[in-house]
Amino acid sequence: MASSSTTKLSLKLLIDTNAEKVLFAEASKDFIDFLFNLLRLPIGTVIRLLTKNGMVGCLGKLYESIENLNDTYLLNPTQHKEALLKPTAPMNSMSYAVTYVGEKAEEEVKKCSGEGGFVKEVVTYMVMDDLVVQPMSTISSITLLNKFHVKEVGSLQEKVVEVGMEEGIKLLKASLLYKNVLTTVFLKNV
Known part of the structure; x- marks a missing residue:
């Protein structure tokens, strides 16, 4: 494993x-599991990842x-300070969510969800700009084009992006600040 x-x-x-x-993204199980694991991060971990000044x-x-x-001033300085500044989460969510793009703690994941992660592998998922997740279908895609008032199909562009640690942290930060997360991270490079 890399x-x-x-x-x-x-x-x-x-x-x-x-x-x-970005109208929507086509995503695999791994990316959806990554997104869902962001919800498991303790707030202290989120602050540390985004840096104090970026909050x-x-x-x-x-x-x-x-x-x-x-x-x-602390009752138990080493234990309490560590617990507040570097909190742990179930299933080691910090390493699983943020470094999910690398090696997965597969045994821990299986203990939590039964089969590894949260969603099934055989499905392709659609992630909306505001991080709404749903199974991908042709009908849903066509319906969304109408919903977004796309008049010229020629104005649509497909772009494949890679999501690593840096992009994962940007997604986390953008999800706390913006409603158009994918556009913000991948088109505006914020």
Whole structure:
């Protein structure tokens, strides 16, 4: 198995070039499992991944205050500070979700879900720009073109992107800040 720093997941985007927007992405089981595991990350882990300064609101400041708090004020300095700043999650979600693009903790996943991950392998999934996930179908795709008022099919472009650790963190951050996550990460490069 490849290391987590080199393995990437592929995602096929359908882009409306006129609107400069991702309509939806075609995704495999691995990418959907990655997205679903983002929900399992403890808030302390999310803050650490996004960095204190990249956070919106005050949670970054709260995290920083714990980092700077002198150990003499804590009941059990090594245990409590570590638990707050580097929390653990069930099934080691941190390593599973964020480094899911690398080696999977397959045994841990199987314990949690019974077969490895959360969704079935034989299905291709559709991920909307706002991260709504549903099984992919031809009829659903055509219906969405109508919903998005696509008049010129020639304005649609297919683009395959690779999702590694850096893109995974960008997806996490964008999902906390924006409603058009895929467009923000893959077209606007925020």
